[in-house]
Amino acid sequence: MKKNDYHHGNLKEEFLKIAFEFIHKEDVDKLTLKVLSDATGTSRSAIYRHFSSKDALMEEIIRQGFEEFDRVTSPMLRDQKTPLVDRFYNTSKVYIEWAKENPNLYRLLFGRKYAYIREEILSIKEETCDAFGALKCTVEEGQEKGILKKDDSLKQSVIIWASLHGLASLIIDGFMDVAELSDELVDDMFQSLLAGCISNKVKIISTIPFVKGLLEPKG
């Protein structure tokens, strides 16, 4: 919505929107300032009136990315109505699914390139990456309820996160042809994590057939 030919009026928002949509489709490396200026019909340097640098724009994108990621994963972990084990399972599924649907954004958030931005965001604003916090809370809840083995909840959370992150990375970074196996792989990985973390002190309930199958002792 331009006010006139010279001033756009909402160019900053437009830059962010275009950049965010671009990353949904294409590799982060291909997002150049030229792409943004062409898409908005502005000059190459217009962006510097709204962001101090390209990285400053990327920081906003990463911030938005984490919000989107959290929106998908955190509520699922925190949903008290769902049995705890099922929350882990559903989250695993959704985690991998999200990474597959948003490979470029996933790499942007969790990759190395903008690690310093991520660290800044995550250290200043705890709530921005809610997902890991939610995972840790859920692990602690599981330990208190006797579902998971008593252990360092940070370590246990990292193990879970690392497993999912590794699987997601293998799939989206094209290391081995495993993309079409991904559904089974998530199940297998969940089974492995469950076997490693679960305690046998209490009876565990689940409403998901696959998870129920894992809880019943086999021959």
Add this chain to the structure above:
Amino acid sequence: MKKNDYHHGNLKEEFLKIAFEFIHKEDVDKLTLKVLSDATGTSRSAIYRHFSSKDALMEEIIRQGFEEFDRVTSPMLRDQKTPLVDRFYNTSKVYIEWAKENPNLYRLLFGRKYAYIREEILSIKEETCDAFGALKCTVEEGQEKGILKKDDSLKQSVIIWASLHGLASLIIDGFMDVAELSDELVDDMFQSLLAGCISNKVKIISTIPFVKGLLEPKG
């Protein structure tokens, strides 16, 4: 060893050596053609007499990188003198250790940026990345011996690889401050993988105290 001031004689090898050493210390993104020309005392375009492009040079580096990686991991997996479970454990340790010592090279080999080169290398020359093949063989051996659950060996191998890859990535990409926890994390992760893959049909031997501890049933 220059033949004279004009022709070097072994410039190609020199480029590769310098590039390889550079990546041991600094980020791949910082390896520019200027770095190479300055280090060799040649002009910026001299490299094009020996490589068709920068990517062609990177391909050589990646090839060498896989050889180095395989040299560290494969023999350990294939060493028939070591109990099978210990081979997995030792490999896990060495895998994470190698990634920590060679973060830039690790990212170069397993990251996204040069995925198409990796795919080319791994598809043409099976032996180049021996490590995954060795892992799969060892998994199959474990299944045959009744140590691991009978399952799709590819899937089981991917689960193991993904777990290690995820942990390595979290550590070297600076996601959360887990670097100083890494030793414990590898142990925990191995425990989880073991719990997920292990069968209870045969008595399993190990000479590693930590692993023995995992095999003994706890209260």
Add this chain to the structure above:
DNA sequence: TTTGTATGTAAACAATGTTAACATAAGGGA
């Protein structure tokens, strides 16, 4: 109306990978 501020443009930079035209050395026949 004037004046300051916000927001846009154009032109230029340096750094990057790359190419084309030219220069130099080495080696193999005649």
Add this chain to the structure above:
DNA sequence: TCCCTTATGTTAACATTGTTTACATACAAA
């Protein structure tokens, strides 16, 4: 020895990056 080909290196120039500087335009408040 001389000549020609080939291999190897240099210089100059390109387009593409992100970025800065000087200038231009619109708006808004005094």
